[in-house]
Amino acid sequence: MTRSWRWCALIVAVAAGMWFALRESPEEPISPVPAPVEEPEATEVAVREICAKCHAYPPPESFPLGAWRQELRQAYDFIRNSGISAPYASLESVAKFYERRAPKDFTFNESPAPLDVRFRSRPMKCPLPGGTPSPGTTFVDLVRLTRKDRTELLVCDAWGGRVMVCDPDQPESTWKLIGSVTAPARAAVVDLDRDGRNDLVVADLGYLLPTNGKFGQVIWLRQRPDGTFARHVLAHGVGRVADVQAADFRGTGRLDLVVAVFGGRTTGETILLENETSDWNAPRFVPRVLDDRHGGVHVPVCDLNRDGKPDFVALITQEHEQVVAFINEGGGKFRKETIYSAPHPAFGSSGIQMVDMNGDGKLDVLFTNGDSLDPPLLLKSFHGVRWLENCGTFPFKDHLLGEMPGAMRAVAADWDRDGDLDVFAVGFLPVKAEPRDLYSKLESISWFEQTAPGTFKRHAVEIGRHTHMTCTVGMWGADLRPRAVVGNFAMPGDNPNLAPIELWKLPP
Numbered sequence: 001m002t003r004s005w006r007w008c009a010l011i012v013a014v015a016a017g018m019w020f021a022l023r024e025s026p027e028e029p030i031s032p033v034p035a036p037v038e039e040p041e042a043t044e045v046a047v048r049e050i051c052a053k054c055h056a057y058p059p060p061e062s063f064p065l066g067a068w069r070q071e072l073r074q075a076y077d078f079i080r081n082s083g084i085s086a087p088y089a090s091l092e093s094v095a096k097f098y099e100r101r102a103p104k105d106f107t108f109n110e111s112p113a114p115l116d117v118r119f120r121s122r123p124m125k126c127p128l129p130g131g132t133p134s135p136g137t138t139f140v141d142l143v144r145l146t147r148k149d150r151t152e153l154l155v156c157d158a159w160g161g162r163v164m165v166c167d168p169d170q171p172e173s174t175w176k177l178i179g180s181v182t183a184p185a186r187a188a189v190v191d192l193d194r195d196g197r198n199d200l201v202v203a204d205l206g207y208l209l210p211t212n213g214k215f216g217q218v219i220w221l222r223q224r225p226d227g228t229f230a231r232h233v234l235a236h237g238v239g240r241v242a243d244v245q246a247a248d249f250r251g252t253g254r255l256d257l258v259v260a261v262f263g264g265r266t267t268g269e270t271i272l273l274e275n276e277t278s279d280w281n282a283p284r285f286v287p288r289v290l291d292d293r294h295g296g297v298h299v300p301v302c303d304l305n306r307d308g309k310p311d312f313v314a315l316i317t318q319e320h321e322q323v324v325a326f327i328n329e330g331g332g333k334f335r336k337e338t339i340y341s342a343p344h345p346a347f348g349s350s351g352i353q354m355v356d357m358n359g360d361g362k363l364d365v366l367f368t369n370g371d372s373l374d375p376p377l378l379l380k381s382f383h384g385v386r387w388l389e390n391c392g393t394f395p396f397k398d399h400l401l402g403e404m405p406g407a408m409r410a411v412a413a414d415w416d417r418d419g420d421l422d423v424f425a426v427g428f429l430p431v432k433a434e435p436r437d438l439y440s441k442l443e444s445i446s447w448f449e450q451t452a453p454g455t456f457k458r459h460a461v462e463i464g465r466h467t468h469m470t471c472t473v474g475m476w477g478a479d480l481r482p483r484a485v486v487g488n489f490a491m492p493g494d495n496p497n498l499a500p501i502e503l504w505k506l507p508p
Helices: 003-024 044-051 065-082 091-100 436-441
Strands: 120-125 137-141 151-157 162-166 174-181 182-192 198-204 216-223 229-238 239-245 256-261 270-277 285-291 296-298 310-315 324-332 333-341 348-357 366-369 386-388 397-403 407-413 422-425 441-451 455-463 467-477 480-486 501-506
Touching: 003 285, 044 091, 044 120, 065 091, 065 501, 091 229, 091 455, 091 501, 137 467, 137 480, 151 182, 162 182, 162 501, 174 198, 174 229, 182 256, 198 256, 198 436, 216 256, 229 256, 229 270, 256 296, 256 310, 296 348, 333 366, 366 407, 386 422, 397 441, 397 455, 407 467, 422 467
Parallel strands: 137 182, 182 239, 239 296, 348 407
Antiparallel strands: 120 501, 137 151, 151 162, 162 174, 182 198, 198 216, 198 239, 216 229, 239 256, 256 270, 270 285, 296 310, 310 324, 324 333, 348 366, 366 386, 386 397, 407 422, 422 441, 441 455, 467 480, 480 501
């Protein structure tokens, strides 16, 4: 018998033996394979309970249907990494809750306001050696820094790692590099050492793109007698620093610094750098955490309650999404009061300005929410420009001036010189934001004309050019008419020919 046949005979014998064994054994029922159990939808109570562990409850309309699972995966990853204790509803059950209630898509107003007011614009180049392929303007301001007799334009360029000034009337030939900083987010003019010469304090992200790494710094660019600037690091080893402002918060006669450390998902806080310097060649600032929440963007200083002591207001973003007043109670102590809480943790808060919008003598908050840089990259219909009215109590009263996807910065000025403040707002949207077909139809610059106290009429200034990360408004030149300086930003390769700066003004 060949080898193959022996294997066949063996197989037949084994099979026959198994058949006889089965016939002689008692019959037993075979258990069916259980069908998979479909996980039930979480209740709203359970969803609110798990959300409350980190932030406010986000309603289903916060995201369209197709985005909820990715958002929830990020949320559950954060919960697991943070060590928040169980039990809590499963991701699948919460996903079903949102997916059965979320809108299929956001609804947008595709009919922009009328272009009945014609602004004029002029691009400005920054012809410095070592130019970057894409503009990275994160901050612009009109200041008195190197010259106290003329207004200068201050610019932070995060891609190029530079802080610079120029004469806004003659920008092409007057750019001056003040200092090199890894990724400057904002800068403030202040005579920190009180020697009669204005200096700069700079908020250095340290790393431009999102990270939990502690790369942030607070840098003092100290003006020397010859007009050059010396670089001193006042704080380091913190998360990405987004803003820094100076005031004598403790009544010591020395200027302290309040710092918004945006950080990332797990790093970031609001810090007071207490000035304990005795020798300005070796400045000493002692950090003290005032709020341990990450996501700080702006910390403008003001006397909110008009008691003569400097307060500050913090815009705290990420999942917190709040505008918070830090009321100075003296001796370095602050009382926190909530000015505004966004309706959900994906609101995208992007900027604040403290200004008396309605002329009643009380400081209000001009507020934008338009951050579209978190994945998934979506155009969001709830983005816009708001006025938070100070009615003498907390929280302030919320007024929506207008929806504006991508709204990044709004500033108030009397554009038409009629005695009240109008609002100039600019927007930034990633070029890959969905739905792509709407990108060219939405307003990228808007002007809100105040026609009566607290009443605004909207005008479209520009449509479909969403490259504007920041702006400021001021008056200079012979005619002393208001002008806006708009800072442009592009990811590498998106728009290499984009001018870093643009000037906008109303014609005479």
